[in-house]
Amino acid sequence: MNKSTFFIVGQHAVLEALKNPKRKVLKLFLTEESKKNIHRKSPRKNLLEDVKVYFKTKKELDKYSTKENIQHQGYVAEIEKLDQPILKDYIKNKQNITLACLDGVTDPRNIGSIIRSAAAFKIDGVIVKERHFPSESKLMFKAASGCIEYLKIFEVSNINSTLKNLKDKNFWIYGFDSEAKxxxxxxxxxxxxxxxxxxxxxxxxxxxxxxxxxxxKIEMNNQIESLNISNSAAIVFHHLSYLKKNLD
Structure with missing residues (x-):
């Protein structure tokens, strides 16, 4: 059974997809310069092996990214979706797990940035609502800067029932609220x-x-109403990563 395919753009998004042995890259569209850059960045391994490569001009590649108003940087790839991890299987017999859960966050750039921060600070995974998750978004892949290849993303049909089930399995649920004490x-x-x-x-x-x-809540200058959600998440992830590092 063939999986659905879609296009991603951008240097980091494409390079990390090529490096991921679980990710099937069907076609690669590169400029001559971006091909040279791939070899410079990965001199010990031929990332283009077993991949259909097509060389295009920058202008020819523009059609893949102008609609979203993002820069392709000379890199476009057609890829397959990864197999989705199952949350109940992942948490079985594991201890000291930290997962982020996105409730109503739908902007692809914000989701991509949160994924990038979660991977950078070793959060174990991100829970998203399947219906609201832009799984094929070029914007999200670009904002995630390749980190989507290194993070478990659990797509669930219902956030509330998922949280209830996790509570029953001895997870503590922390809701981030600017009005919290x-x-x-x-x-x-x-x-x-x-x-x-x-x-x-x-x-x-x-x-x-x-x-x-x-x-x-995140304690902050009370003259400032709020932070961008991706900035808030990054602050929290970094703090937890720092604590874990010093406890290990």
Whole structure:
């Protein structure tokens, strides 16, 4: 059975897809300069082996990215979707797992940036609502800068039922809310944790918020109303990574 295919653009997104042994790259469209750059960046391994490569001018490649108003940098690839990890299988018999959960976050750039930060700071995975996840978005792949190849993304049909099931499996649910009284950095962050981030403007859905064991916030200048959701997530991920590093 053939999987659906789609196009991604951008140097990091394409290079990391080529490096991922689980990712099938069907076609590669490169400029002469980007081909040379691939060999410079990976001199010990031929990333173009077993891949159909087509050489194009920069202008010819523009048609793959002008609609989204992003830069292709001389790299375009047609790829297959990865096999989706199953959350209940992943968490089985694991301890000290930290997962991020995106409740109502739909902007591809924000999702891509969150994925990039989650991979950078060793968050174990990201839970997203299947219907709202832009799985074939060039914008998301570009913003993730190749990190989507290194992070488990769990697509679920219902966020609330997923959180309920995780609570029953001894996960602590932390909802990030600018109106919360407790600063997230005051938490010890032990055991299995879910970090729930709501959308910009709306925040967490009211019903979703009820599943949180704790509501926490990022302490900041009270003259500033809020941070971009991807910036907020990066701050939290870095803090947890720092704590884990110093506890190990």
């Amino acid at each position: 407790k600063n997230f950095s005051e938490i010890k962050w032990e055991g299995n944790n879910i970090l729930v981030f709501g959308s910009e403007g709306e925040g967490m859905h009211k019903h979703t918020s009820k599943y949180a064991d704790f509501h926490v």
